[in-house]
Amino acid sequence: MSQDEDKSEVTEQSGQSRRQFMATTGAVAGAAALGVSGTAEAARKRHPKRGGTLRFSTRSDSRGLDGHRNYYYYVSHPLAATSMGMFDLDLKMNPKPGIAVEHTVSKDMKTYTFKLRQGATFHDGSPIDANSVKWNFDRIQNPKIGHSFTRSSIKDVNRVEIVDNSTIRCHLDNPSGVLIPSLTYYPVQFMSPNSAANADNHPIGAGPFKFVSWKKYDKTIVERNENWWETDDQGNALPYLDKIIGSPKKEDRVRLTALRTGEVDLIENMAYTDAVGFKKKYGDKFNTWDVPQVGTGYLGFNLKSGPFSYSNGAKGKMMRQAAAHAINHEAIHQAVFSGLSEKARGFYSKASPWFMPELERKYEYDPDKARFLLKKSGGMDEKLVLTSRDAYAYMHQTGEISHAMLTEAGFNISHEIHPYAVLKSKWKKGEYSIDSTANSYRPDPDRWFSANVISTSSNTKLRTGFNNPKADKLIIEAKATLEMSKRKELYQAVEEIVNEELPMIYTHFIPLTCAATQNLMGYEPAFNGPYSTQRAGIRTAYMA
Amino acid sequence: MLIYTINRILHMIPVLFVLTVVVFLFMQMLPGDVIDTLIGDEEAEDPETRALLMKEYGLDQPIYVQYGVWIGKVFQGDFGKSLITRRPVSLELFESIPATVYLAIVGISLSILIAVPLGSIAAVKRNTPTDYAAQVTSLIGISIPEFWFAIMCVLLFSLYLGWLPSSGYMSPFEDFGQSIKYLILPAAAVGFRQAAYTTRLTRSSMLDEMNKEYVDTARSLGFSEKKVIYKYILRNAMIPTITISGLQLANLLGGTVVLETIFAWPGIGQAIYLAIIDRDYPLIQAGILVLGIIVVVVNLLVDLLYRVLNPRVALN
Numbered sequence: 001m002s003q004d005e006d007k008s009e010v011t012e013q014s015g016q017s018r019r020q021f022m023a024t025t026g027a028v029a030g031a032a033a034l035g036v037s038g039t040a041e042a043a044r045k046r047h048p049k050r051g052g053t054l055r056f057s058t059r060s061d062s063r064g065l066d067g068h069r070n071y072y073y074y075v076s077h078p079l080a081a082t083s084m085g086m087f088d089l090d091l092k093m094n095p096k097p098g099i100a101v102e103h104t105v106s107k108d109m110k111t112y113t114f115k116l117r118q119g120a121t122f123h124d125g126s127p128i129d130a131n132s133v134k135w136n137f138d139r140i141q142n143p144k145i146g147h148s149f150t151r152s153s154i155k156d157v158n159r160v161e162i163v164d165n166s167t168i169r170c171h172l173d174n175p176s177g178v179l180i181p182s183l184t185y186y187p188v189q190f191m192s193p194n195s196a197a198n199a200d201n202h203p204i205g206a207g208p209f210k211f212v213s214w215k216k217y218d219k220t221i222v223e224r225n226e227n228w229w230e231t232d233d234q235g236n237a238l239p240y241l242d243k244i245i246g247s248p249k250k251e252d253r254v255r256l257t258a259l260r261t262g263e264v265d266l267i268e269n270m271a272y273t274d275a276v277g278f279k280k281k282y283g284d285k286f287n288t289w290d291v292p293q294v295g296t297g298y299l300g301f302n303l304k305s306g307p308f309s310y311s312n313g314a315k316g317k318m319m320r321q322a323a324a325h326a327i328n329h330e331a332i333h334q335a336v337f338s339g340l341s342e343k344a345r346g347f348y349s350k351a352s353p354w355f356m357p358e359l360e361r362k363y364e365y366d367p368d369k370a371r372f373l374l375k376k377s378g379g380m381d382e383k384l385v386l387t388s389r390d391a392y393a394y395m396h397q398t399g400e401i402s403h404a405m406l407t408e409a410g411f412n413i414s415h416e417i418h419p420y421a422v423l424k425s426k427w428k429k430g431e432y433s434i435d436s437t438a439n440s441y442r443p444d445p446d447r448w449f450s451a452n453v454i455s456t457s458s459n460t461k462l463r464t465g466f467n468n469p470k471a472d473k474l475i476i477e478a479k480a481t482l483e484m485s486k487r488k489e490l491y492q493a494v495e496e497i498v499n500e501e502l503p504m505i506y507t508h509f510i511p512l513t514c515a516a517t518q519n520l521m522g523y524e525p526a527f528n529g530p531y532s533t534q535r536a537g538i539r540t541a542y543m544a
Numbered sequence: 545m546l547i548y549t550i551n552r553i554l555h556m557i558p559v560l561f562v563l564t565v566v567v568f569l570f571m572q573m574l575p576g577d578v579i580d581t582l583i584g585d586e587e588a589e590d591p592e593t594r595a596l597l598m599k600e601y602g603l604d605q606p607i608y609v610q611y612g613v614w615i616g617k618v619f620q621g622d623f624g625k626s627l628i629t630r631r632p633v634s635l636e637l638f639e640s641i642p643a644t645v646y647l648a649i650v651g652i653s654l655s656i657l658i659a660v661p662l663g664s665i666a667a668v669k670r671n672t673p674t675d676y677a678a679q680v681t682s683l684i685g686i687s688i689p690e691f692w693f694a695i696m697c698v699l700l701f702s703l704y705l706g707w708l709p710s711s712g713y714m715s716p717f718e719d720f721g722q723s724i725k726y727l728i729l730p731a732a733a734v735g736f737r738q739a740a741y742t743t744r745l746t747r748s749s750m751l752d753e754m755n756k757e758y759v760d761t762a763r764s765l766g767f768s769e770k771k772v773i774y775k776y777i778l779r780n781a782m783i784p785t786i787t788i789s790g791l792q793l794a795n796l797l798g799g800t801v802v803l804e805t806i807f808a809w810p811g812i813g814q815a816i817y818l819a820i821i822d823r824d825y826p827l828i829q830a831g832i833l834v835l836g837i838i839v840v841v842v843n844l845l846v847d848l849l850y851r852v853l854n855p856r857v858a859l860n
Contacts, residue, residue, distance in 0.1 A: 064629040143593040148584045200630040215639050218810035249808040257710045261702045419821045421576025459585050
């Protein structure tokens with residue numbers, strides 16, 4: 001360890017608050033104290049009674065098997081259980097020991113050193129050592145291979161140095177206090193270097209379950225990794241389940257019917273309209289869980305061109321304000337989310353450690369004011385297009401309702417629903433005025449702000465085109481800050497700018513309802529999917 | 545018949561060639577491309593990455609070169625790799641086509657098993673309550689949307705009675721008994737609607753044939769009514785029935801996206817639909833080529849069947 005490095009030794013067990021813990025970016029020493037064994041050998045004692053096969057129906061299927069190429073290697077899809085990142089998360093989204101059990105960060109926040117778990121192996125028995133971890137970093141960073149979502153999470157890593165067999169050091173281009181959350185599963189998934197040649201057919205990961213087979217939109221089978229290192233409170237090896245059989249069913253009600261007829265044990269993404277009635281009617285036969293925020297919905301304006309854009313000067317902003325006053329969040333809350341969501345004023349909900357209670361929505365629903373501002377801006381005759389994506393009902397339903405509300409306020413707007421490829425083509429050409437969309441939950445705010453708000457991000461350039469030097473400065477400063485309370489202040493200042501300048505209108509936090517038969521025990525869903533949460537999710541589930 | 549068959553097979557070549565060219569050009573005209581899908585949102589517009597991937601997948605070449613490379617490989621039996629899953633396209637198709645073929649053949653067989661007896665009885669007993677019942681039933685079958693019938697089947701047989709699984713697929717080679725259980729509802733949804741059309745067609749064909757002179761001749765020769773109906777009338781009346789069933793089969797082999805979605809049936813319809821959404825060109829091209837071949841072959845078989853049913857039909 002060099003002189004300028006601070007060893008991070010703070011854990012939740014040391015008596016510090018979670019906030020303090022997060023402030024030091026979650027040092028992860030003391031793994032044994034967390035109930036997480038240091039070696040694979042310690043985790044082989046199985047619970048005598050817990051096991052079984054879980055039949056799990058998800059909404060989507062993976063698009064491919066290579067975890068570095070596919071970020072649609074969904075968080076909830078059984079394939080996600082075959083992989084893991086450098087760190088796990090707990091239910092409150094704090095980083096926890098994973099492949100890395102300890103880390104140090106240099107004072108300039110440009111060098112991170114990671115101590116790797118001794119004895120941990122990939123599913124083919126090959127060791128998870130410094131060489132294999134470096135290989136994963138290099139492969140993810142290869143633009144021909146790494147998906148942009150995964151690659152962008154470690155874009156600051158300039159070079160990975162092998163210190164010894166169980167230690168690696170990451171040298172960053174820029175100071176970063178956010179590398180640790182970026183190295184949790186989703187975005188980063190590690191796989192065995194031995195599987196590279198056949199990763200599209202038979203991936204070999206390091207997660208709690210091992211890949212067995214996959215037939216697209218038919219069946220996925222994964223089985224328990226008997227060498228997984230995690231244990232429960234009593235020292236029994238996790239996961240408990242022997243096998244997971246995934247059967248994706250795209251339609252919400254097809255999944256629900258399969259659950260009710262006993263063909264599957266667990267479903268995710270229940271339709272909001274079904275969820276409310278289901279709990280009342282079948283609460284005695286099935287268990288349900290609500291995840292408060294798997295994403296955040298928003299209406300993004302096109303500031304690059306068209307009536308809402310910067311080129312329209314003060315009138316553009318006035319039109320955005322008029323649109324913001326036209327949107328009735330309560331109506332969307334009831335009509336689209338059946339009252340299950342939470343209205344958003346920023347990117348993070350109450351359930352997140354990054355929630356900012358002081359944030360206010362600057363432009364509340366006020367149709368008269370919307371009409372007044374629209375008239376004043378002279379934008380009533382401007383032809384506008386609201387786009388939304390076909391794949392997610394809440395996106396185009398929010399689009400439909402917003403379209404009706406904007407029309408009511410006097411906007412001359414049409415609504416188009418498209419698949420992703422078409423939408424992207426429209427974003428590039430600027431052929432839209434407002435886009436009804438959403439972004440998945442990000443454990444660290446930098447993954448939201450540095451990707452979608454900062455003006456230099458290619459995604460910001462592609463979508464809203466928002467360009468605010470003050471916001472940019474705050475985002476860069478927050479990224480190079482370790483203390484959570486300070487970072488939160490900085491991000492709150494950014495959110496205030498966003499709510500004032502209106503590159504987007506945050507609408508709702510996207511809830512997720514899961515349901516299961518009552519013989520599924522020990523299950524608890526999480527923000528980031530059921531597989532990467534330590535001592536929770538499917539890792540602690542078993543069939544009674 | 546052999547020369548006719550060879551001729552028909554030779555005729556398939558230009559048909560399939562035009563089909564592949566049209567599909568190839570059509571896919572190029574769609575907005576958005578596969579690189580957009582592969583890159584995703586973040587770091588989405590890095591031109592360097594785009595250029596690298598375009599080169600990696602051969603998309604930086606002019607369209608005619610891309611087509612030439614693709615068709616050249618097809619002649620060698622290589623459909624290439626899916627741009628999304630990066631698995632061989634032949635594997636992707638091999639996983640979805642059997643499910644579709646299985647459903648289509650059983651569905652259409654069910655349809656014929658229902659339609660031919662029902663249509664024949666309706667014709668023989670025309671203008672009787674039996675005929676009216678058959679006609680009303682087939683009219684209802686035609687009027688009810690396939691997806692609604694499918695949902696009602698699921699509600700009744702899966703949810704309320706619990707007799708059959710509501711969705712999913714199992715290969716008959718994996719577990720034949722279970723596979724039949726999974727098949728019954730989708731096959732019924734497919735079969736009953738097709739049967740409704742075919743029943744009406746069989747009835748009207750039978751009635752047409754019954755009024756022809758050879759029927760009177762057969763009767764005057766003292767053949768039994770049963771023999772007249774089943775050996776002469778029904779055999780001739782089957783030609784339009786076979787034609788429409790052949791078309792129905794070809795249509796079903798093309799995939800039924802709605803039914804595949806309702807029953808979570810992993811067929812070719814859904815596979816091609818997803819490939820179109822993702823702009824997975826090799827999979828779309830190969831899928832449509834294979835479907836084109838299936839349609840042409842089914843039509844050929846139907847034509848050959850005419851000859852079997854009626855040797856007087858000239859195959860030229």
